[in-house]
Amino acid sequence: MSAATAPERSTRPVLPPPVTKGLLAFVVLVAVPATMSAIGGGYLYGIATTALIFIILAASLNLVTGTAGLLSLGHAGFYGIGAYVAAILSTRMGLSFAITLPAAGVVAGAIGVVVALPTMRLVSIYFAVATLGIGQMIYVTLLNWTDFTRGPMGIRGIPPIEILGWQPHSPMQQYMVVALTAMASLWILSRLTHSYFGNALRAVREDDQCASAMGLNVVQLKIVAFGTSCFFAGIAGALLAHTANFISPDQFQFGESINILAMVVVGGLGSLPGAVIGALLLVILPEALRGVGDFRMIAVGSVMFLSILLLPKGLLGEASALGLLRRQFGEAWSGGLGPRVGWR
């Protein structure tokens, strides 16, 4: 498509998108590894890997909560499904990372779609409550299905990343595999967000009844968005399993869902760069404040609180989180046009 017919965008980006993308790729693939190799930090590579995993989680939740406006409180559950699929496939069946990574995404995405089918007709806040319940169900299953998941003991000894016989030998090489996966995920999510498909999701967020009156199949759009989001949560889970080599159910509790949601809200609903920045902030800040002990959690909480208070749309968002919440509560109370409350 030529420049003359390039459509107008919903948000006016701070930097032109190609610059943002180039900058991000340069920082993640060149600047960070170069700096870390220079100061020689294996520990720092660990933090960078965690940051990338949470970037995928925040960016994928952003599609569903930021762009489509569906408050999902169970994202960590799908992250957990991905991690356990990868862990079980690799420890029990000896499958390599090249297979467990897509498998984790597909299983998490498929479970997401199955869960979405009955819940997508729930209005607003009722949907949020349903996802909260689903997240807890996944956590409790991971915890109690001991034959399959080893329960609270977790799964240890997950083989490291291996692609067609090649294994990364240094932390830097391992970091690069995670970084490339994260870049690919961000690329796909960015295409989905900045497209007419993304516009359709935004219309669902702003006013789903209006969207359906314009001919959009709202339920189908929500299912596709939710399934895609869960797919990438599964990918993030597989990356965690193969880089941490140990996973346990408590990593996928409700608190983690809230943590991911906070990244999206701080960065700004609907903004992909915002989700990236939010993830970086909430991963790196607690690490940087490790010196002050448990007070760091108060500091992190204050950052979240102040950002909601002072920046209603987050750092770069296109919609206000409180506004979305207020509208959704309102809708739940009034029930919209339909005769049944909370259901459409």
Place this chain on the structure above:
Amino acid sequence: MSGAPMLEIDNLTRRFQGLVAVDAVTSHVNAHELVGLIGPNGAGKTTLFNLISGFIAPTEGDIRFEGRSLVGMRPHRIARLGIGRTFQNLRILPNMTVFDNVSIGALGNVGHSAWQALIPGRRMGSRQISESTRDALDQVHLSAQAGELAANLSYGRRKYLEIARALATSPKLLILDEPAAGLNDTETAGLAEFIRGLVRRGLTVLLVEHDMSLVMSICDRVIVLASGAKIADADPATVQRDPAVLDSYLGTTD
């Protein structure tokens, strides 16, 4: 101008827990016709609109569009058949640009898929969406504001934005829910001329309106509702003389 009935409403009834909002209404809209729907507050005009566009289901009766029954059809299916609508209380998408607002209408009509977004070079789906969006914006003279956030438009322009979005769905029948509400006399006159122009270009329009002068001056035919029931269905001049209408809606002149 008129042909076969495009929209047929047959003995349509909707009850809300004892309240009969629409009471056995039978009527029709012919192709290329401009029909006004009037009635006092609470007469069931908006309920009738919501029944036609599928937001609520009828208790009894049938609605047919080009011979197909709309009962039980979801709103997006009805929209894709060719019924475009606007809302009484403006429902623009404030955090999106004017262009993106209107593109939603085109999207619903042309179709949309996540896969299309991933094909390199075609991320904006088909050129068709951009073109019908531009065309609709041109019709309401909002092309210059295409990149603005919809929230920044004036009230009058938001009305046209809603109409443009409905036009982008390429409707055969356009239903307008109180488009003149909140407009001053000059703006209302401009709107009247605009709606007339749409009909001249072959569109069929069903117009719910409070502003009597607008309805009486531009409509081919006027349907009057009172307490959910149809009390008149004739050309504007006849309706204005109808004693039942004068009694229930216009009030007795003293």
